[in-house]
Amino acid sequence: RDLSHNDITGPIPSTLGNLTSLQAVDLSQNKLNGTLPVELSNLPSLHIFDVSHNLLSGNLPNSRFFDNIPDYFLSDNSGLCSSRKNNSCGAVMPKPIVLNPNSSSNPLSQSTPSSPSSKHHKKIILSVSTLIAIAGGAAIAIGVITVTVLNRRVRSAASHPKPAIALSDDYLSQSPENDASSGKLVMFGKGSPEFSTGGHALLNKDCELGRGGFGAVYKTVLRDGQPVAIKKLTVSSLVKSKDDFERQVKVLSKMRHHNIVTLRGFYWTSSLQLLIYDYLPGGNLHKHLHECTEENTLSWMERFDIIIGVARGLMHLHQHGVVHYNLKSSNVLLDSNGEPRVGDYGLASLLPMLDRYVLSSKIQSALGYMAPEFACKTVKITEKCDVYGFxxxxLEILTGRRPVEYLEDDVVVLCDLVRSALEEGRLEDCMDPRLCGEFAMEEAIPIIKLGLVCTSQVPSNRPDMGEVLSILEVVRSPQDSPGDEMV
Incomplete structure (x- = not known):
């Protein structure tokens, strides 16, 4: 179950260990605290347990699953301990000495605390000549360091000319934890040369647009005034080598289509990778479907246009050998005219291998869109996975319902709900009530049936995106006026 980003507080209940059939749960990006219950060791079917970005503490439960759980499932929980990381909760680690150039205090005075009595019995007396010698040596050392630093700055300025494109200083923030001393920023297109730049995080938390399984997205502005969206990848430890990363990103940058979000560039250091996309002011489709009022809901014509636009974008990707892997409503963005553009495509190709364990937990964070073959190691992952997600x-666009809805005592799967309605002859009951009956039944029914065919459990029974687009274009007959089609 996907319970991420819900501001859930408190400890994880030990009764979770009674759900012996539980296979996957995502509790990331919440405010959970306390320790991980030992009862979780009793879950034989559990293969995904993401509790990253919480406030958890204590040792990991002793079980085979937690002995092999990927580190990114546990990341950003500063209190969690694990013997496999040489970070046992019982160990008392000495406090490190941190040299802060912005601090005037003596760091050594904080690292060796002592009681007044110990100070009384341990006095260190230095002669005047010794103090003068120490001071002289320190002055010489400072002089040598200063000259060395100045020389390095001069050489650095000569070898790294000022870049032709720079990010607005208003949107820069230092991030020494995630950045190296220098990084490589490459912008694609005419007049956008490849260049090296200083170690900036290029991000501003106040401009965060959203988060997903692959990373967080921020809005920033180039110095020429162009707004862009920057995706900070949160799977740095899994990303390919620099050369492979650049090669694959350049392939994705060639995916130019009216219904695809354009990849404008990338930024690389060994610990930080950013992807730079066009910024689209219309927001993502998920918000329009599930967070808008009835007055601002998408009309039938707008929904049909979005479905066709997404189909065109996916077909273009497939024609160029790119599998999306993570199609969902939050990855469909709208421009200022309401035109859809498919984003976050092909990110799985940046990993060293298509690890289904990783894909199902981080990339395919919305389990309701995941094709069933992701759970079968013997079945090849192809474009038909995207067809299932489409x-x-x-169905989500037509019904206004989420792919999976968790009720108090039940779980409603959208595909099963619509399939039952089709068998019972009440498809009109599935349509989004916010449409108030203003939709073309002659178009809605074929699209619903097409959606069910696309979600067939057998990949070979699903059409390809070219066939899907052909059917949609036939369903929308240009000779019929919109007014005659409304029920």
């Missing part, structure tokens, strides 16, 4: 997305 079918779920089409």
């Amino acid at each position: 079918g779920v997305l089409a």
Whole structure:
């Protein structure tokens, strides 16, 4: 179950260990505290347990699963301890000495605390000549360091000319934890040369647009005034080598289509990778479907246009050998005219291998869109996985319902709900009530049936995106006026 980003507080209940059939749960990006219950060791079917970005503490439960759990499932929980990381909770680690150039205090005075009595019995007396010698040596050392630093700065300025494109200083923030001393920023297109730049995080938390399984997205502005969206990848430890990363990113940058978000560039250091995209002011489709009022809901024509636009974008990707892997409503963005553009495509190709364990937990964070073959190691992952996700997305657009809804005592899967309605002859009951009946039944029914075919459990029974687009274009007959089609 995906319970991430819900501001859940308190400890994880030990009764979770009674759910012996539990296979996957995502509790990341919440405010959970306390220790991980030992009862979790009793879950034989559990293969995904993401509790990253919480406030958890204590040792990991002793079980085979937690002995092999990936570190990124536990990241950003400063109190969690693990013997496999040589970080046992029982160990008392000495406080490190941190030299802060912005601090006037003596760091050594904080690292060796002593009681007044110990100071009384341990006095160190230095002669005047010794003090003078120490001071002289320190002055010489400072002089040598200063000259060395100045020489390095001069050489650095000569070898790294000022870049032709720079990010606005208003949107820069230092991030020494995630940045190296220098990084490589490459912008694609005419007049956008490849260049090296200083170690900036290029991000501003106040401009965060959202988070997903692959990373957080921020809005920033280039110095020429162009707004862009920057995706900070949160799977740095899994990303390919620099050369492979650049090669694959350049392939993705060539995916130019009216219904695809353009990849404008990338930024690389060994510990930080950023992808730079066009910024689209219309927001993502998920917000329009699930967070808008009835007055601002998408019309039938707008929904049909979005479905066709997404189909065109996916077909273009597939024609160029790119599999999306993570199609969902939050990865469909709208421009200022309401035109859809598919984003976050092909990010799985940046990993060293298509690890299904990683894909199902981080990339495919919305389990409702995931094709069933992701759970079977013997079945090849192909474009038909995207077709399945498209079918779920089409049903989501028509019904206004989420792919999976967790009720108090039940779980409603959208595909199953619509399939039952089709068998009982009440498809009109599935349509989004916010449309108030203003939709074309002659178009809605074929699209619903197409969505169900796309979500077939057998990949070979699903059409390809070219066939999907052909069907959609036939369904929308240009000779019929919109007024005659409304029920």
